[in-house]
Amino acid sequence: MTSFVLPHEVHGDGAHKVFAVHGWFADRSAYAAVLPDLDRTAFTYALVDLRGYGEARDAAGSFTTTEAARDLVELADRLGWEQFSVLGHSMGGSVAQRLLSVAPHRLRRIVGVSPVPASGLPLSGEQGALFTDAAHKAENRRAIIDFTTGGRRPAAWLDRMVARSLARSDAKAFRTWLDSWAGEDFRADVEGCEVPALAVAGELDPALSPAVLRQTWLAWYPRAGLTALPSAGHYAMDETPLELIRVVEDFLRADDSGDGDTHDGNTGDRDTGAGAVRVVGDGVGESA
Secondary structure, eight states: OOOOOOOEEEEOOOSEEEEEEOOTTOOGGGGTTTGGGSOTTTEEEEEEOOTTBGGGTTOOSOOOHHHHHHHHHHHHHHHTOSSEEEEEETHHHHHHHHHHHHOGGGEEEEEEESOOOTTOOOOOHHHHHHHHGGGTOHHHHHHHHHHHTTTOSOHHHHHHHHHHHHHTBOHHHHHHHHHHHHHOOOHHHHTTOOSOEEEEEETTOSSSOHHHHHHTHHHHOTTEEEEEETTOOSOHHHHSHHHHHHHHHHHHHHHHTTOOSOBOTTTOOBOSSTTEEEEOSSSOOEEO
16 A cells, blocks of 8 residues: 655755655645745755645645644655654644654754644634634634734735645545644653743734744744744734744754754854743743
8 A cells, every 4th residue: 555645845955855744724825935945955845735735735634733743754764864853833843843752863953933732722702703714714814814913914915825724635524623732731751851942923923923932932942933924914924034944944054053952043152051041033032
C-alpha cells in the first residue's frame, strides 16, 4: 500500500532544510508574500498542503495535528531530509509542536508564527459558534480574520483572504481540523523539550498575543524565544513579510553557526533568559 505524500513545492538548495506549514485558513499559498525574498542559498524550503487543503483538498484523513506531523516525517524521508526545521503558522505552529513528540531527534529548530499552544485553544459560547460555523459561513471567516488583525486591515484584503480560504480548503476537513488544533491538549507530551523554539507574535492579534505565548510557549520550552511584531496581527506573512523573514531566518541561521542556544530573531543576540522577549520594529524590547 502506497502511503500518502503531502503535496509540496521546494524552493532553494541550501543545506538547512525547512518545512513551511500553513494555518487553518489557507493552503501553502499562505506563504506567497514571503516566498520571493527567502534566502534560497542558505535554506531549502518545502511548502506543504496539509490534508484537506490545496492539492490535498480531497485527501482522506483524520485531519489532526498528529497525523500532519507523521505526514511531514514521511515527506522528509522521501526528500532525504534526515534533519530539518519547521516553520508553522497558527494551526501549523501546533503541528510543529506535535513533531516535538513524534520525531524530536529529526528537528533542528521550530518556529511558530502566532502558534496555537500545545494546550489547545478552548472555544465556547458565541466564540465557539463563530469558529464552528466558519466551516460553511464566509462571514464568520471574515469576522475571525478581521478580529485577529486588530480590525485594521482593508476590506478588500479581508475579502481576498476569505475567498482564498474557501477556494483552497474542504469544508468538512476544515471543521474537523478545528477539533484537533483547538480541542486537543498535548502539553504533557512536549513540555521540557530541548529543541530551540521561537514564537513570533503580532501585537495586533488579541487571540494569540505576546502575553499568551509568554505564558505558554516560553514557560514550556527551556530553549524558547519570543519575538513581537508591533505592526502585525495574526497574519504576519501578509502584514509584515520582510520583518518576518528577517526574524525567522536569523533564528534558523543560529543553528548553522554551531551555537545551540536560542537567539532572538532581531539581532542574533543571546536571549537574556527563558522569558526573554524582543520587539522588532518601532516597539520597545521587554523581558517577561
